[in-house]
Amino acid sequence: MSDSSSEIAALHNQGRLLISCPDRPGIVKGVSQFLFEQGANIVRSDQHTTDPEGGHFFMRIEFERKDLDQQFTALKESFRQTAETLDMVWQMSRSSHKKRLAIFVSKEDHCLNDLLWRWRVGELNAEIAMVVSNHLDLKPWVTPMGIPFYHVPCTRETRLEAEKTHLKLLAEGEVDTVILARYMQIIPSTMVERYQNRIINIHHSFLPAFVGANPYKQAYERGVKIIGATAHYVTEELDQGPIIEQNVERVDHRCHVDDLRRIGRDVERLVLARAVQWHLNDEVLVHGNKTVVFR
Amino acid sequence: MSDSSSEIAALHNQGRLLISCPDRPGIVKGVSQFLFEQGANIVRSDQHTTDPEGGHFFMRIEFERKDLDQQFTALKESFRQTAETLDMVWQMSRSSHKKRLAIFVSKEDHCLNDLLWRWRVGELNAEIAMVVSNHLDLKPWVTPMGIPFYHVPCTRETRLEAEKTHLKLLAEGEVDTVILARYMQIIPSTMVERYQNRIINIHHSFLPAFVGANPYKQAYERGVKIIGATAHYVTEELDQGPIIEQNVERVDHRCHVDDLRRIGRDVERLVLARAVQWHLNDEVLVHGNKTVVFR
Amino acid sequence: MSDSSSEIAALHNQGRLLISCPDRPGIVKGVSQFLFEQGANIVRSDQHTTDPEGGHFFMRIEFERKDLDQQFTALKESFRQTAETLDMVWQMSRSSHKKRLAIFVSKEDHCLNDLLWRWRVGELNAEIAMVVSNHLDLKPWVTPMGIPFYHVPCTRETRLEAEKTHLKLLAEGEVDTVILARYMQIIPSTMVERYQNRIINIHHSFLPAFVGANPYKQAYERGVKIIGATAHYVTEELDQGPIIEQNVERVDHRCHVDDLRRIGRDVERLVLARAVQWHLNDEVLVHGNKTVVFR
Amino acid sequence: MSDSSSEIAALHNQGRLLISCPDRPGIVKGVSQFLFEQGANIVRSDQHTTDPEGGHFFMRIEFERKDLDQQFTALKESFRQTAETLDMVWQMSRSSHKKRLAIFVSKEDHCLNDLLWRWRVGELNAEIAMVVSNHLDLKPWVTPMGIPFYHVPCTRETRLEAEKTHLKLLAEGEVDTVILARYMQIIPSTMVERYQNRIINIHHSFLPAFVGANPYKQAYERGVKIIGATAHYVTEELDQGPIIEQNVERVDHRCHVDDLRRIGRDVERLVLARAVQWHLNDEVLVHGNKTVVFR
Known part of the structure; x- marks a missing residue:
């Protein structure tokens, strides 16, 4: 610090x-x-x-x-x-070596904003090599900090091209670790293989509950009394990779889906930040589909 | 109090x-x-x-x-x-009316011991009409307190007979509410219907994660960083009823399945106790497959 | 939302x-x-x-x-x-009325950054009328957002003058509520009286433990296993006003004072944000030296 | 396990x-x-x-x-x-060596009941050599388990005699560790010295807040939003010894003092149980007025 x-x-x-x-x-x-x-x-x-x-x-x-x-x-x-x-x-x-990060985002900025702030105050022992997004929305929060922002659209048609662009950007930027800070696209297996145990995703549920799309809606419909978030390494199978960190927050019957989203944002960004910090400090070892975290 | x-x-x-x-x-x-x-x-x-x-x-x-x-x-x-x-x-x-409870148990006593202690010190606004078990193991902890203990074996062969005995005991005991305090048998639909929203089960996982048998083993194998317990009303579908209360505890890579069981016991008994207290105080309303808890 | x-x-x-x-x-x-x-x-x-x-x-x-x-x-x-x-x-x-806020800061930006982000994404039902500081450090994070930043130095010599300037700024800005987002100066009684139950401070300890200066150092020296933060309304007596919200985080023997500060930052900003949100939604009522929080 | x-x-x-x-x-x-x-x-x-x-x-x-x-x-x-x-x-x-415990109690039984249950199911790697109390109330819960119960009244007049009796009992019982499981009497310095870092007390507040008598009443009057409990080694100074473990629970404006007591009981017994388990496993080292806990 x-x-x-x-x-x-x-x-x-x-x-x-x-x-x-x-x-x-x-x-x-x-x-x-x-x-x-x-x-x-x-x-x-x-x-x-x-x-x-x-x-x-x-x-x-x-x-x-x-x-x-x-x-x-x-x-x-x-x-x-x-x-x-x-x-x-x-x-x-x-210990003085700083890993080079690429942060992938879509439109939601709570995780990105949190990571950028921690980086700025010295909580992340890393260089942020680039921010990559399939949308332009978050560019204004990135470029003023002197960090390159790459807009790589990713639709059904452009998926293959996007994949190539991503791999090229990561290679040229000498990126060690990819952070999926609420990036709402599937990561292709080529990238998963190349960056094995080096792609960290934040999933907005307490895994293994509510795998896949719209977990807050699923949580609302099941009537759970606690929601959570999970940071994990990305593997081929969706939301099945080794869990690095999880945390939860209490909710109740008054919470609509939008309240779960709002409350969840605070859980997500803290869980992701911890997982990233531990990864950067080489405190996470992967063993099969589990992690050993020496924090 | x-x-x-x-x-x-x-x-x-x-x-x-x-x-x-x-x-x-x-x-x-x-x-x-x-x-x-x-x-x-x-x-x-x-x-x-x-x-x-x-x-x-x-x-x-x-x-x-x-x-x-x-x-x-x-x-x-x-x-x-x-x-x-x-x-x-x-x-x-x-408010002075005390509901009459039947507590169903198998061999594990952490939830039973906790409920009996709370009843004894006045934390449960209830009469405990009986304890029912498919095993004899926990009888010595029940009868000295002056509470009837009924041993109703429940195997594949005796299931139908057990069901009849259960319903007879509950009727004769004028039981309002059934607590499944780690009772490891399926509740037949006749009983579920007759005691709708009046049978409370404690499931030893953070539902909807790890439905069914051996949730701590499932949790260990998935490598979660937090375990939990869920108290819910019993419905026809296994572990799918309206959730009354949940809570969690942190675990890490050093925890074997037995550690999860030990840590989980403390979560289970507190979660069940809260759900029972709220139910006894008429603080839980059921709406579809969810609860409104006015605590 | x-x-x-x-x-x-x-x-x-x-x-x-x-x-x-x-x-x-x-x-x-x-x-x-x-x-x-x-x-x-x-x-x-x-x-x-x-x-x-x-x-x-x-x-x-x-x-x-x-x-x-x-x-x-x-x-x-x-x-x-x-x-x-x-x-x-x-x-x-x-409900559509937005309260006008003045945020007072010194050099630390974690609470300010958090409040500005929440305001930007619509989590705070308020207008931010101004940011006031006894230092210039945080100006670059405020003015690009179109929020006036007033630098009012506050030393032993200039204290009386600063007080006058503060009251003038607040009056001219038609400020409803003052947020002390890690503002490291005593608030004079004139301001406390004028904005009774409308000045919210974040104290970086679990009050009433560690009142006053350097609470993380105090916590480190006492060897506590949990640290906390407290949002409260400011009264004449230092750190004694009605508590709106508190939260805690676990620490251990490996944490040095700097670690407590880092971990504490995450607690502080979430506690302050909740207290501010509840206050803005008129969910906090003061009764003697306590609060009733209808959230 | x-x-x-x-x-x-x-x-x-x-x-x-x-x-x-x-x-x-x-x-x-x-x-x-x-x-x-x-x-x-x-x-x-x-x-x-x-x-x-x-x-x-x-x-x-x-x-x-x-x-x-x-x-x-x-x-x-x-x-x-x-x-x-x-x-x-x-x-x-x-590791197979079992420490010999003396549990001191007064009238409240929540911590005692919890420790006895854990001992019975094998969670405590210890022999319970005796239970000592200044009252007779809890005797019926102890003797049926085959544990000696010693009634040693302790008033202003009998204090010195009680001290002698205590030391004699502990010596004869070859006691390693003394657990103060809500024993509401001051421990004299002779015993503190003889059993240095081997007397564990549970204090019913989040120390250093609310030192001394009636912490729940103090907490109620201060209007805190979270209450806690602290297990610590006993030293000469009241409630100032090295902290082994703490935990907390959320409360709100609806809680009267009696509610804080009831909620607090669940925190106290879990905090004490953890501290005792760690101590029994030689996982706690004392350093000055702090502990290093290798759990």
Whole structure:
């Protein structure tokens, strides 16, 4: 949150190590010994084993290492050996690295406005590379902030062309992560595959309840007493991807569909913001169709 | 909550009027004029109109009337005329009247224990006429409290006989309301019809998510970040009746199915207790497949 | 929420009646009879009695009356008589009337940004007459929206002058309600008196815990597991006015003061927004140092 | 939660290691290397550093070691050396060890009933050595469960004698932890010192708001919109000890003091139960006047 120069210096020497592997004795020992020998101090460490017997092991470590920027490539190279011994899937990154985001929107602006505000005040450790929309409505809120806004219409006829344009924009913009901030179009499988576990959608219901279109209307008709929102990674199946975060709000019989929409907007934007923040901080690991969130 | 004698006296002079009718001008005027003329003072009043244009109108009034017990029959008779003029479905009761409950259970006792405790400390304005179970396990917690415990086995073979026994017990016990406090058997349609909007079930999921058997296992497999419980009136369709109350609790990747069950127990018993309390206080009105809860 | 022309027409024929008086028989009858005779249909009605015996009575009614705009003055005049008979403090307004707001801010923009966004999408039934600040930092976010921004420095030396300027601005801007959206200065008693129960402050703690300066630091030092925010009407005593709304969020041992500030921002802006919305809809009545909120 | 014999076997081979020391490089490496060399596999590990620069380090490890019961004393002895090198305060225990509890109550039974139920269904990993009360009211709910109930009156005159009796009972009962489950008497400093960070109290407010007597009445008079409860370790200063857990529930203007009490009871017993469970599982570490909770 703070941006004093000493904190930035600290961040520049901070790295993250994410590990996933079959559980077995000696993993923590191996990793902590490696870091110790490399002069890196563990600042934060989280781990999870799915099952004490024959389960899967997940670990996230934040460490500090003097002159990390200069040593980073060497450090990664050295770790490769440890990782191979222990049969790990792993990823090492510098905490100072900012992921590049593309935010996809349609006409509703509550999630976009919220993300842009958080980015502006320093809550999102990211570069916003672009905003992409199938409508022009939200352009006036984007361009004054110096963020490119791309209008890519997406109708039944133009779908294939839109898909090509999207992939080209994302590639050229060197985008890491795509945020669907109430983008009301299906994401084609090409993009889902290319950005696996890197496309975050906000669905305006408490999944798995009210999959698909118009969840607030569905909620109204079922007469639920609580509504919710769900942020999840996008997979091929609609609204079925790994859930990152959910939250809810109480409603009652006086609420019409429009009230549910209004109340829901506040839930949606907070749920999406949290999921995005955790993703940007490499705090989310995917395991099958579930997430491990080290927050 | 308090049971001082002055409060009990007050309750003896307190009545409730529930009204449901097509909305039209003059309803509040008509009802409040009637009560004023009958010497009754409105203590609490709640109303709801489903839609300002051509909607349905619901009202619940608590009133005080000197010597209500003696005047109650006459008061009801007088209201009949007002009610007919305004095409109302209505119900008048004395607040001091205690509904007679039957609690159905199987083997899990968290909801039963909670309801018995609330009854004992005076939180439930009811008589517990009986506890009915398809197992004997929970008998030791019931009979010491002086409450009859009926063991009615219910297998594929004995289902029809069990149904007959149930209906006989309920009739003989003059039961108003049936609470399914984790009773793991389907309620036959004969009973559903006879006790329409008077059978309350607790379902251990946030409906409409995870309908049917083993919702915590379903929740675990979907990887949700929040679990819930739902109290609803029982209708012919499984887990589809009007929802009275729901609540939720946060879970995370470290929770196994057994953890969800443990955490869920606390949600279930509180949700059921609230729904039962509201029902006993005539605070729940059913409208189609939804409830209006005046709490 | 919707802005279809039929809804606007409906709103133009909609009025609100707020009543406060010692409880006694016949109030509801009197008021509902008056409205019926005046051709007004009750759309929503809420009431509260502080105590069944000799308590105080509060009522809020939303009604519809054909040609309300033309009939409004006459309707108010007619009600005066009913009101006098029943010793009422009362207020009648048209639902279409928009209150004029002044938003006071210092340097933090999370509440301001949230209120401006809600205003823009139609969630606030108000005109924003001006934003007033003791700093220039937030001007760039205000003036592009066509809202006047007044910079009124407020130091120990200039305090008296600032007070005069404030009162002049508010008077000239015909301001109804002042929102202190993280305005870090004491409000002088002249302004408190002039805008009694019309100045809403957001305090960044769960009052009455952590009154005064730097509540997040206080919360951090006490080691609480939940933080909160409180919206209240401003009175002479600091952070002691009638509470309109509060909410909370869970924190843990990993949260530093900066984390509490970040998490708290989301609580603050939602709590303030709700309080402002309820106030704008005349849903808040003050009784002594408490509020009755008919939401 | 489950009590299948294979799980019990697993628990018998499971140990916990709690560590607290000044932060410095090599701690995780040292500890994990020790466990690896001793044939112990880390099942769960949590750690916390108060500050990346010169802070304090906390760690809790659950490990599995074949034949732990037989090896436990040797394992502890071996760790002593590692611990000394790293200047640690530490504690090693077997997960199968059940702490012995004394529950102190007065007249209100909601917390006691809840704890006894959880103990009965296996949610509390503890032996309940005794229930102690200054009244006889709750005896009938305790003795049928085979738990000794000691009636120790505690008035101004008998206070010193009561204190002696308490300490004697606790010593003879080999009590580890004292739970004040709505015990309405001050705990003398002798007991506080002897059972440092081992006496858990439930206070019926959201501390630090409403310290001392009658917090619900205080809450009612302040007009708060949310009430809460706080479980904390008891220290010399009333209601000022390290907070373990807090939770809240929404209330509104319709709630009288008795309603706050009733709603509060549900919050209190859940908050206390969680704090007790975490304490029993050695998941709570005290740091100054705060807690680190590894749940």
